[in-house]
Amino acid sequence: MDSYIIVDEKKCGLCGGCVAVCPVKVIIMYKDHLKINDGCIKCDKCIKVCPSGALSKNE
Amino acid sequence: MNNNYDVIIVGGGPGGLYAASVIDKGYKVIVFEKDEVIGEPIICAEGISNYILKQFFNGTDFPFIRNTFKKVKIKYKGYEANVDITDMGVVTIDRTKFEQYIARKVQEEKGFEIRTNSFVVDAKVDDDGVRVFLENGEEFFGKIIIIADGVESYLPGKVGINSVCSLKDMYSCYQKIISDGTIDDDVMIFDFTPSVTPGGYLWVFPRGNKEANFGIGVTSSEDCEKPYKLLEEYRQKYYPESKILREFPGCVGVNQLAKIYGERAMVVGDSARAADPITGGGIDNALRTGNFAGIVANLVLKGNDFSARRLSQYQELVEKDNGYSLKKQNQLREMLIEMSEEELDKFFISIINLFNGKTVSSDIYSLYSLKFSLKTAGMVINFMGSLMKDKYLLKMIMKLLWK
Numbered sequence: 001m002d003s004y005i006i007v008d009e010k011k012c013g014l015c016g017g018c019v020a021v022c023p024v025k026v027i028i029m030y031k032d033h034l035k036i037n038d039g040c041i042k043c044d045k046c047i048k049v050c051p052s053g054a055l056s057k058n059e
Numbered sequence: 060m061n062n063n064y065d066v067i068i069v070g071g072g073p074g075g076l077y078a079a080s081v082i083d084k085g086y087k088v089i090v091f092e093k094d095e096v097i098g099e100p101i102i103c104a105e106g107i108s109n110y111i112l113k114q115f116f117n118g119t120d121f122p123f124i125r126n127t128f129k130k131v132k133i134k135y136k137g138y139e140a141n142v143d144i145t146d147m148g149v150v151t152i153d154r155t156k157f158e159q160y161i162a163r164k165v166q167e168e169k170g171f172e173i174r175t176n177s178f179v180v181d182a183k184v185d186d187d188g189v190r191v192f193l194e195n196g197e198e199f200f201g202k203i204i205i206i207a208d209g210v211e212s213y214l215p216g217k218v219g220i221n222s223v224c225s226l227k228d229m230y231s232c233y234q235k236i237i238s239d240g241t242i243d244d245d246v247m248i249f250d251f252t253p254s255v256t257p258g259g260y261l262w263v264f265p266r267g268n269k270e271a272n273f274g275i276g277v278t279s280s281e282d283c284e285k286p287y288k289l290l291e292e293y294r295q296k297y298y299p300e301s302k303i304l305r306e307f308p309g310c311v312g313v314n315q316l317a318k319i320y321g322e323r324a325m326v327v328g329d330s331a332r333a334a335d336p337i338t339g340g341g342i343d344n345a346l347r348t349g350n351f352a353g354i355v356a357n358l359v360l361k362g363n364d365f366s367a368r369r370l371s372q373y374q375e376l377v378e379k380d381n382g383y384s385l386k387k388q389n390q391l392r393e394m395l396i397e398m399s400e401e402e403l404d405k406f407f408i409s410i411i412n413l414f415n416g417k418t419v420s421s422d423i424y425s426l427y428s429l430k431f432s433l434k435t436a437g438m439v440i441n442f443m444g445s446l447m448k449d450k451y452l453l454k455m456i457m458k459l460l461w462k
Contacts, residue, residue: 030178
């Protein structure tokens with residue numbers, strides 16, 4: 001599973017900011033984890049918004 | 060069929076639950092909540108005014124109040140204003156108890172169903188009604204849907220309502236619940252110093268017993284350190300001995316959606332980005348929008364007309380409501396974001412001079428002692444006149460300050 005965005009589940013507090021700013025709505029917040037579906041346009045907005053630095057680029 | 064409802068509400072937070080509590084008894088209503096328990100987990104600074112709570116709940120003795128404030132301290136760089144807000148009844152609430160309080164009303168007084176552990180992954184609206192799909196594959200049908208799925212909202216897009224939030228309209232926040240001997244339970248603190256909290260503010264809302272919701276919110280489009288780092292720096296500086304009881308990130312979207320209704324659908328609370336653009340406070344506007352959504356649900360169910368045109372009444376009611384000054388607040392916010400540091404200095408120092416030592420009262424939010432400070436007011440007007448090229452915005456600010 002090589003998605004462009006990787007989630008550090010230890011840091012992620014499931015606050016939902018990334019879901020709100022995602023322009024293509026490929027991030028879904030389940031009860032206990034985030035899921036990033038296909039279709040990411042690599043705009044990095046979710047990385048920018050994340051208050052705890054839980055999201056990063058898979059490079 | 061068993062899975063047929065009059066109203067489907069997605070989200071068991073204050074907005075969704077309050078909407079349910081307003082819908083007339085006798086209709087078939089179901090609230091879906093993603094988490095296992097109503098009121099958990101809580102990602103919230105929990106500040107609200109008792110005066111607002113009284114608009115939405117009967118009685119005066121609310122079981123969910125944690126702490127009532129007597130003073131607010133507004134800090135900006137080296138300056139600070141101490142304002143008496145004893146009469147305003149600003150409180151911190153226990154959000155878990157608060158949501159469970161509304162949930163009990165919904166279940167016991169209305170007899171509506173609340174289904175926890177039920178994540179709605181998709182919704183479809185067509186001529187026959189609304190269909191929602193749960194994570195486990197179950198399908199439910201409704202005449203209308205009230206979307207209250209919070210900041211992480213993504214259902215509006217499924218029913219044709221655009222809800223993508225720009226970075227500029229998003230506060231990235233981080234909060235620690237701290238325990239510290241130096242916390243004064245009577246005083247809530249706001250710090251607007253730009254280096255501390257770019258495009259936002261830092262808050263200390265005591266919960267009683269020397270514990271406080273201590274958090275920070277920055278505008279997401281700002282180029283700055285992550286909130287969790289900024290908050291920790293501030294903690295080490297001002298509350299070095301504090302014990303961290305719990306900590307979590309949070310996000311608040313502001314600048315209300317252009318359209319908060321659609322065919323058979325209404326969007327409330329944080330899903331509609333109805334939080335106050337300046338304070339980021341979302342509970343009161345979740346209640347407010349939930350209330351109107353409930354009222355309009357009753358009307359359209361009676362009239363059996365679920366068209367977007369009919370439901371547009373929801374947005375009209377929300378925007379006509381006097382307490383709902385989101386647009387003005389958002390204009391002020393956009394202006395603050397645009398200001399240079401020098402302009403911000405002038406703005407906040409004037410505000411601090413104007414408010415320091417004053418008393419702000421509750422029911423009409425008026426400044427008691429303002430008539431005695433015409434001189435200060437004159438000064439502020441002068442500075443604003445020189446600051447603002449836009450007379451319309453200037454007028455807005457004046458209205459905000461002296462409404």
